Structures are given as structure tokens and as C-alpha cells.
Amino acid sequence: MELPKSFKSQGEHKVCKLVKSLYGLKQASRQWNLKLTHALLDARFTQSAHDYSLFFLHQGDDIVIVLAYVDDLLLTGSNATLIDATKTKLHQQFKMKDLGNIKYFLGIEVLSSTSGVILNQRKYVLELISETGLSGSKPTITPLESNVRLTSLKYDQTTGAQGDDLLSDASSYQRLIGKLMYATITRPDISFAIYILSQFMQHPKRSHWEAATRVVRYLKGSIGQGIWLQDKYSTTLTYWCDSDWAACPRRLVIGYAVHFGESLISWKSKKQHTVSRSSAKAE
Template identity: 45%
Template sequence: MPEGVPNPENKVYKLIKSLYGLKQASRQWFARLNSELEKQGFVQSKNDYSLFINGYLNDMCIAAVYVDDIILTWPNFALIVSLKQHLHQVFSIKDLGALSFFLGIEVSRLSSRIILSQRKFTKELLSYCSLDLSKTAKIPLPLNLKLLAEDGDFYHDPSQYRCLVGKLNFLTHTRPDLSFAVQTLSQFLHAPKTHHFQALHHLLRYVASTADQGIMLQASTQLTLQGYSDSDWAACPNTRKSVTGYVMLLGNSPIYWKSKKQSTIYKSSSEAEYRAMAAAASELTWRSHQSNSSEAQL
């Protein structure tokens, strides 16, 4: 309590506005930003509450929000400048210019293509692991590798194994080629063995030799949603379950991918393939519904 206030022991502070660091600060900030964007004609997506849309089709402005980081995209550059000036007057924002780095993902532009990669994160990961990665690997895991849960000696530093697999899991945001290997190694986080870490070491050598890889988003006149699925059959030596893998494309650009062990043991490869196809079809249906509902909001 400031000096000079009579009877300070019987006084309390009343906050005029939320203070940074308080429990409700982030909620209050998002509510304030939401209110201001709605005043500018934006509609909050019901599929993703961090996404705001203004306009329709060829004149659509999209605002993607993560706490206090905002991405704006609009065909009309002048309107983007006007919106940023308004937000600056209200919130005193910092304009970082064209998008180049967001949430650990680097953005590069080549004519009608955009490349998303995590080169900076990859270099930090490789320097953190402190392993000899001079010998390159051409594939994520050795061919015909069978990792057993019970055989072999326990790895002496399980926390290192868990940390590295967790970092690699974050890397799959722009590296679909790592999805199957990461989901395989993630099965042994509770009790990693020496041969599990050897497989992890092989994967890190592959990452080191492909550190600049990412995903490419291409402009397309026909944004059709399509998917491809596949499955092995009883490939897991511990459970005899199959693994489903699929990728979703919007036009020619990958937007979603997954590698996951199936919940049921199937007696034939046909059953496993149908299960993978059903999972991919369900994902396509849901994402198609998301797209249609977003248009319906406008």
C-alpha cells in the first residue's frame, strides 16, 4: 500500500485491468483480442478457436492466434497494412514483417511455393544429443528391424532416451518421414533397452543427413482433399498388431499425416488394410466437414 494511505491494514487494491503473470491474464487477453477482432468483422472458427476469418473465398482474411503471436494473411496487402495499423493503435503491437519463423517452424518462399522446415530446432537437437553422427543413414530405421520390449539390457540413461524421442516427436510437425520411426521408438519410453537406443541413434544419424528437409505447400487451382493410406500386417513382434499410416493432401500439399498402431489384432493383411483405409476415410470426412462448416459460418 502506498505511504500516506490512512489505515492501510483495512485497504485492498482493486485492479482496473488484468496484470501480466496473474492466473487469469492469458484468458483476459484472449477475450480482449477476440472482442477487437470481432469489431473488425472477424468470425471465430468453431473448429479452431484460435482461428479468425473475415470475408469469403478470394477476399478472405485469416488471422491465426497463438497467445500474443498473430499471423495475418489476405490477398489485399493494403487491407493487411490497415488492420495492423489498427491493432497497433489498440495494443501497440510489433510488426515483424513477412512470416519467416513461427512456433519453431521456419517459412521460406519460392515463387508459388512455401517450404516449412525446422532446421534451427534440428541443429539444436543434434548438438544436444552429444552422439557421433558422422556416419550417415539413408533410411529412418534399419530394414527388417524388430524391436522387442523384453530382450536386452536396460539403457543406463532412460531420461536421455525419453528426451530425445520427445524432441523427435516435435520434429514430425514438418517431417512426415519420421512419423513411423518415432511412434515405434515411443513404445519403449517406460523402460528403454540398449538396442532401442541403438535404433534411436540410427534415426538421429538419418536426421543429421536430412536436416534441411521439410514440407512444401504448392499453389493449386484445384484444392481437392485427398488421402492415401497403407498398413503393414502384424509387424509388431510384441503385440502382433499392425500399424496404420496415412497422409492427407489439400491440392498437392500435405496437411496432415499419422502413423499409429491399430487397436485390434487382425488375422489377414486385408483386414489390416481395410482398417487403415477406414481410419483415413474418417479423417478425410471430418476435415471436409471442418472446411464446409467454416464456409457456412461466413
């Protein structure tokens, strides 16, 4: 940034105080977020305590939800009149463009029908397959091989067999795992495989890379799969959980899935932080 010519003659040791944030500065994104947040709070929206980019407004039995990602807003609700009123309030403070019904958002395709909504990442997965050079490879039917033992040790302490070499470029493995992590948004079936592979981010070996590319080949065989959210009224919340005590001698692996009615809304596969001394305590 340079001073205007009329100010240069007044001294060299002067700075400019910005009245408003400029695009591209470090503070610009923060200032934009504050302005959007204040605008929604002034419109009587409530900011979620679990996700600061999520805002909702209750009016009687109806609700309007606004999800913000940088300068992209996803607006939905149970009442068309409230949705239109929210759009009008936002238009009064920001220059906005209404793109209509959602079809594609942050790499996620939204396919609507009379019986529900399907969320998938078909385009994202196709780009991932192309980037990894596996367009001509054969798909697999499972994310990981059965009874596979991946380790970061130079040799297997159980069998004494020599391990494989480290990858010369660890960043390629790290980027691939990061992209696969994003694919778990609509593909819970690869959550366990990504949990296993993400443990070798610092010093990945060739066997780890081959296991990661196997997950990509598994996605290739089921590109169109995703999350099915049914259009059925339900107040039933079902929670499924399980643990694998034998997978790790020190800490067990847990997994859970939460269904709202018949729709899957939350899932996870991770290693517990605490050490369980018995299978009863583990469950």
C-alpha cells in the first residue's frame, strides 16, 4: 500500500488508519465474519454454540436455518414466508445473489426427490481418482484388506520380517489422506480405513500408500453412493455403538452411528483416549 501523492509531502514517518477493512488483508476475513454475525443476530437469529457458522431462528413451530461458509450462505427452513423475509433482511445489508434451490455446495451434490434427499460427492471423488492416476485401475470391493496389519516400525516384532521403505515424499500421502477425510462427509463406510491410515502421517511407508490408494479404488467402484435422508416425520433417535478390544493392546477402537428416524445424521470411528483394563469397561 502506498500513500497518495498529496500526503507524501507531509512527512515520511506516517501511517494510514483504515476506516474499513480492505479485501486481501489478514483482518478482512475476521471483519466480514463479525459483520455477518452482527447482521444475523440483529435479525433475532441465534448462533449455535457447537458451530459458530450456523444460525437459526424459531418463530412458533417454524424454523429458519442459515449456514455460512466465508461469503457463501446456505438458507433453509420449514416456512417459505420466513425464508423470504430472511432473504429480504440480508439483501438490505449485503449485495447478494439468489442461486435458487441447492444443487452443489462445498463439493457435495444435493439430489432432491419427493421421498427425500441424497447427499453424495460424486464429482469430488472423480477428481480425486483422476489426480491419483487411478482412472484405469480396477475397483475393489472393500476399503482395506482383511486382517491387514499396518505398522510404522522398520520390522515386524511378531514375525521379525523386514518392513518396507519410507516414502520419499510424505506430503503426497498427507494430501491424499486429507482429501479422503473430506470424502467421509458422505461416505461413512471409509471412516475406519481413514482412521487407520491417518496414524502414519508423519512417516508414511509404501505399504501405507498402497492401502490409501486401495481406498480410492474402493470409492471408484461405488462413486454414486452417499447419504440418504428420508422425507418422513420421526422423533426417534437411535444410537448404535461398538468397540474392537483386540485391535490395539493398549487402547480400544470405538465406532458409533446415530440415526434420526431412518436417516443417518452422525458417525465416527476413533481410538479412545483412556486405557480400558477389561472388555466390560471397554463396552
